[in-house]
Amino acid sequence: xxxxxxxxxxxxxxxxxxxxxxxxxxxxxxxxxxxxxxxxAVNINLISLSHYLQDLRGQILAFFVIAVAAAEAAIGLAIVxxxxxxxxxxxxxxxxxxxx
Amino acid sequence: xxxxLLIPFLPLTAFIINILLGKEVLREKAHxxxxxxxxxxxxxxxxxxxxQVTAGKIINEDLYTxxxxxxxxxxxxFLIDPLTAVMLVVVTTCASLIHIYAVGYMHGxxxxxxxxxxxxxxxxxxxxxxxxNNFLQLYFGWEGVGLCSYFLIGYYFNKKSAADAGKKxxxxxxxxxxxxxxxxFMIFLTFGTLYYADIFANVSSIAGKTVNFxxxxxxxxxxxxxxxxAGAVGKxxxxxxxxxxxxxxxxxxxxxxxxxxxxxxxxxxxxxARCNPIFNLSEVAMNVVAIIGALTMFFAxxxxxxxxxxxxxxxxxxxxxxxxxxxxxxxxxxxxGIFHLYTHAFFKALLFLAAGSVIHAVHTNDIQEMGGLKxxxxxxxxxxxxxxxxxxxxxxxxGFFSKDEIIWSAxxxxxxxxxxVWILALAGAFFTPFYTFRLIFLTFHGKYRGGHHEEHHxxxxxxxxxxxxxxxxxxxxxxxxxxxxxxxxxWVGIPxxxxxxxxxxxxLKPVVGHPEFHGTHAEEWGVMGLSTTLVMIxxxxxxxxYLRRTDLPEKIAEGFKPIYRILFNKYYIDELxxxxxxxxxxxxxxxxxxxxxxxxxxxxxxxxxxxxxxKFSQQLRRVQTGxxxxxxxxxxxxxxxxxALVLLLR
Amino acid sequence: xxxxxxxxxxxxxxxxxxxLVITRKNPVHSVxxxxxxxxxxxxxxLFLNAEFMAAIQVxxxxxxxxxxxLFVVLLMNIREEVRINKFIGAWPTSLTFAIGILVVIIMSxxxxxxxxxxxxxxxxxxxxxxxxxxxxxxYTEFLYPFEVASLILLVAIIGAIVLAKRxxxx
Numbered sequence: 001x002x003x004x005x006x007x008x009x010x011x012x013x014x015x016x017x018x019x020x021x022x023x024x025x026x027x028x029x030x031x032x033x034x035x036x037x038x039x040x041a042v043n044i045n046l047i048s049l050s051h052y053l054q055d056l057r058g059q060i061l062a063f064f065v066i067a068v069a070a071a072e073a074a075i076g077l078a079i080v081x082x083x084x085x086x087x088x089x090x091x092x093x094x095x096x097x098x099x100x
Numbered sequence: 101x102x103x104x105l106l107i108p109f110l111p112l113t114a115f116i117i118n119i120l121l122g123k124e125v126l127r128e129k130a131h132x133x134x135x136x137x138x139x140x141x142x143x144x145x146x147x148x149x150x151x152q153v154t155a156g157k158i159i160n161e162d163l164y165t166x167x168x169x170x171x172x173x174x175x176x177x178f179l180i181d182p183l184t185a186v187m188l189v190v191v192t193t194c195a196s197l198i199h200i201y202a203v204g205y206m207h208g209x210x211x212x213x214x215x216x217x218x219x220x221x222x223x224x225x226x227x228x229x230x231x232x233n234n235f236l237q238l239y240f241g242w243e244g245v246g247l248c249s250y251f252l253i254g255y256y257f258n259k260k261s262a263a264d265a266g267k268k269x270x271x272x273x274x275x276x277x278x279x280x281x282x283x284x285f286m287i288f289l290t291f292g293t294l295y296y297a298d299i300f301a302n303v304s305s306i307a308g309k310t311v312n313f314x315x316x317x318x319x320x321x322x323x324x325x326x327x328x329x330a331g332a333v334g335k336x337x338x339x340x341x342x343x344x345x346x347x348x349x350x351x352x353x354x355x356x357x358x359x360x361x362x363x364x365x366x367x368x369x370x371x372x373a374r375c376n377p378i379f380n381l382s383e384v385a386m387n388v389v390a391i392i393g394a395l396t397m398f399f400a401x402x403x404x405x406x407x408x409x410x411x412x413x414x415x416x417x418x419x420x421x422x423x424x425x426x427x428x429x430x431x432x433x434x435x436x437g438i439f440h441l442y443t444h445a446f447f448k449a450l451l452f453l454a455a456g457s458v459i460h461a462v463h464t465n466d467i468q469e470m471g472g473l474k475x476x477x478x479x480x481x482x483x484x485x486x487x488x489x490x491x492x493x494x495x496x497x498x499g500f501f502s503k504d505e506i507i508w509s510a511x512x513x514x515x516x517x518x519x520x521v522w523i524l525a526l527a528g529a530f531f532t533p534f535y536t537f538r539l540i541f542l543t544f545h546g547k548y549r550g551g552h553h554e555e556h557h558x559x560x561x562x563x564x565x566x567x568x569x570x571x572x573x574x575x576x577x578x579x580x581x582x583x584x585x586x587x588x589x590x591w592v593g594i595p596x597x598x599x600x601x602x603x604x605x606x607x608l609k610p611v612v613g614h615p616e617f618h619g620t621h622a623e624e625w626g627v628m629g630l631s632t633t634l635v636m637i638x639x640x641x642x643x644x645x646y647l648r649r650t651d652l653p654e655k656i657a658e659g660f661k662p663i664y665r666i667l668f669n670k671y672y673i674d675e676l677x678x679x680x681x682x683x684x685x686x687x688x689x690x691x692x693x694x695x696x697x698x699x700x701x702x703x704x705x706x707x708x709x710x711x712x713x714x715k716f717s718q719q720l721r722r723v724q725t726g727x728x729x730x731x732x733x734x735x736x737x738x739x740x741x742x743x744a745l746v747l748l749l750r
Numbered sequence: 751x752x753x754x755x756x757x758x759x760x761x762x763x764x765x766x767x768x769x770l771v772i773t774r775k776n777p778v779h780s781v782x783x784x785x786x787x788x789x790x791x792x793x794x795x796l797f798l799n800a801e802f803m804a805a806i807q808v809x810x811x812x813x814x815x816x817x818x819x820l821f822v823v824l825l826m827n828i829r830e831e832v833r834i835n836k837f838i839g840a841w842p843t844s845l846t847f848a849i850g851i852l853v854v855i856i857m858s859x860x861x862x863x864x865x866x867x868x869x870x871x872x873x874x875x876x877x878x879x880x881x882x883x884x885x886x887x888x889y890t891e892f893l894y895p896f897e898v899a900s901l902i903l904l905v906a907i908i909g910a911i912v913l914a915k916r917x918x919x920x
Binding site for chain 2: 022096
Binding site: 001002004005006008009010012013014015016017018019020021023024025026027029030032033034036037040043044047048050051052053054055056057059060062063064066067068069070071072073074075077078079080081082084090092093 | 753754757761764765768769771772777780781784787788791794795797798799800802803806807810811814815818819822823825826831834835836837838839840841844845847848849851852855856859862864865867868869870871872883884887888892895899902903905906907909910911912913914
């Protein structure tokens with residue numbers, strides 16, 4: 001039997017990798033993908049906990065996480081397209097209008 | 101209803117009415133509230149207060165509790181005893197007559213309502229001062245009359261000299277009032293209360309005590325008395341704070357008559373008389389009072405001899421007579437001082453009002469440009485002569501009795517300085533009629549010297565002189581009433597020597613006590629004779645120099661040129677003050693207070709703090725880089741620190 | 751033993767793949783590595799007896815979201831992308847704090863206390879298939895969130911169209 005702790009540890013590592021990717025990549029698409037990475041890490045956590053606590057509610061929550069992640073990805077990418085039309089760049093460090 | 105409350109509050113009401121409604125509503129009728137109020141106060145005094153006090157009843161009541169703070173109690177209270185009654189008679193009588201006179205004098209002036217408003221306010225403050233039963237109310241009235249004096253001296257505020265004179269009066273008095281304030285503090289510190297009744301009942305408890313004042317051990321009664329006297333020096337224009345009184349003549353003549361002759365300047369004498377239990381405990385203080393009074397009297401008289409401005413001569417005369425009053429108080433004869441205050445109010449107010457009548461007619465203050473006016477202004481001439489005789493101490497008139505009382509007190513008192521001030525008083529007795537009649541002869545006798553006026557008004561046709569006429573009845577009737585007072589007011593105090601009953605001194609005895617004199621009847625006759633002789637000599641010399649040999653004064657002035665110049669320039673005291681006090685103060689104000697504290701320190705803080713905030717926020721805004729990832733890093737850092745903190749605190 | 755070995759392989763693969771996702775210069779490569787990552791995560795779900803979730807993971811994430819990403823990646827200038835800097839200037843700071851977060855969270859997991867187990871044991875799920883069990887729960891107890899989720903998806907559809915369409919010239 002794989003101990004629960006290992007699953008949680010895996011989830012944390014993936015989450016950390018997602019945080020690092022989000023905070024340091026210049027390309028906005030990769031930033032979004034890091035967000036998806038973080039969400040997936042959380043899903044791993046939820047489903048493993050649901051398995052070990054024998055309670056299906058973890059999986060219900062993971063279900064909703066997936067649904068909302070899909071919606072968020074759609075809208076986020078729509079925004080990226082709108083932004084790309086205006087600024088012709090996908091590099092976040094060139095979008096500094098709010099500086100000051 | 102406590103009728104005596106109406107005495108001060110009627111003029112207060114008149115002030116409020118005039119100041120609020122005077123400019124738009126009342127205009128030329130603004131004199132009605134003031135006159136009705138002050139005449140009302142006069143009637144209440146004569147009909148209600150005076151009979152009660154003569155019957156021996158003393159009123160000491162509190163009206164309204166103002167401050168209650170621990171052991172410090174102050175109320176608005178009224179004390180009516182013989183001394184107050186005398187002052188009330190003086191103030192209300194003179195105020196009524198002068199208000200009526202002012203209707204004619206100030207006719208047509210643009211600030212008419214303002215004048216009467218301030219006169220009413222002044223009357224209110226003076227009455228509160230006189231009727232106070234505690235030191236704080238006295239101080240309130242003291243400051244109030246000083247304030248009204250400033251307003252009224254600077255009445256013609258468009259003239260720079262008038263505005264400056266107002267400031268000079270207030271600031272010079274402030275020096276004295278500072279000492280007076282310290283005196284009131286010392287009284288509270290010593291006695292724990294500010295009420296006359298409590299203080300004077302316990303005054304013997306401080307006899308001989310010493311107190312540590314700025315490192316020296318001084319006698320407590322002396323300290324308190326001298327501090328209180330400092331206020332009197334300022335308010336009553338004694339040396340060295342006399343410099344404001346001549347300049348105060350910039351105000352209208354009714355103001356000079358009321359404030360600077362009859363009432364405000366006498367507040368100092370009143371205060372000394374009121375505080376006589378404290379003064380009696382300190383020989384040093386009384387000697388100081390007597391000497392300052394005597395020196396002022398002599399000093400002011402010598403200056404008055406050579407002045408040419410009609411009002412200034414009378415101002416120095418006031419200064420001199422105030423010196424007489426302080427002289428009397430200083431040797432212990434408070435009743436004599438108050439008696440002189442009472443008679444002086446009449447003849448001095450009369451002198452001023454008559455001078456105002458002259459100025460109204462010839463439109464100049466310089467007596468060198470007058471002359472021969474007696475045929476144009478007979479009434480004014482007559483009352484001027486009566487006032488002059490009374491002021492000089494001519495036998496039979498009121499001034500004679502009061503002055504004589506003082507000279508006899510100076511001679512016969514136990515005071516160590518008694519003989520010295522008596523000599524000076526005799527000198528004063530010589531000079532006073534001399535300069536007063538110099539004024540009368542130069543103004544009314546001889547030939548009219550104001551001829552050059554007509555060169556400016558060439559188109560006056562065949563008139564030889566400027567059209568000079570007697571003043572209207574509204575001005576001459578108060579003059580005549582005051583003349584009656586100048587003659588007869590002193591008859592209540594005729595000394596026993598001459599057959600009178602000395603009613604005045606008897607009246608005041610419960611308040612000021614009776615001084616002990618050692619002197620025989622023969623000495624009294626001798627002193628009286630000596631001073632009367634000096635008065636006659638002064639009168640005669642004045643007549644000789646200014647009626648008969650009118651060329652002599654010029655020659656004497658040429659012959660004694662340095663002395664003449666010193667006297668004419670008032671002993672250069674104004675210049676002295678200017679160099680030693682005023683210039684350094686202005687220098688400090690400009691260089692130090694404006695240059696350093698204002699420009700550098702306060703501006704530094706006021707500009708520096710916003711500057712600092714600006715610089716700080718300039719640095720702080722660099723956190724806003726505009727990059728979402730930087731904000732994300734900060735959020736991650738925050739999350740990290742919070743979880744770490746929770747872990748650490750476990 | 752076998753289970754632990756399998757888990758070890760999957761865990762290692764997931765970590766390596768996620769590192770690869772965030773460190774590629776070419777965004778198309780990132781997307782492709784991510785696809786592989788999702789498959790491995792789906793297998794992990796299978797290990798945990800959650801076959802429906804595995805299926806959903808592949809269908810929605812790999813089949814829907816990643817394809818969407820790929821389409822948007824087509825907008826970029828790939829030649830330019832592979833030349834220039836891929837990390838922002840402050841990446842050491844973010845690395846520090848990311849590792850810091852990892853450390854503190856691991857330290858706090860040690861005080862984790864598990865709740866008492868619920869009713870859905872493995873046998874129950876095996877008996878009543880996972881999909882049915884999940885469906886029963888979803889449509890009875892969690893009906894309201896289910897409907898709200900469908901509303902969110904509706905909003906996403908409309909929003910995406912509104913945000914991304916061209917301005918129509920009048």
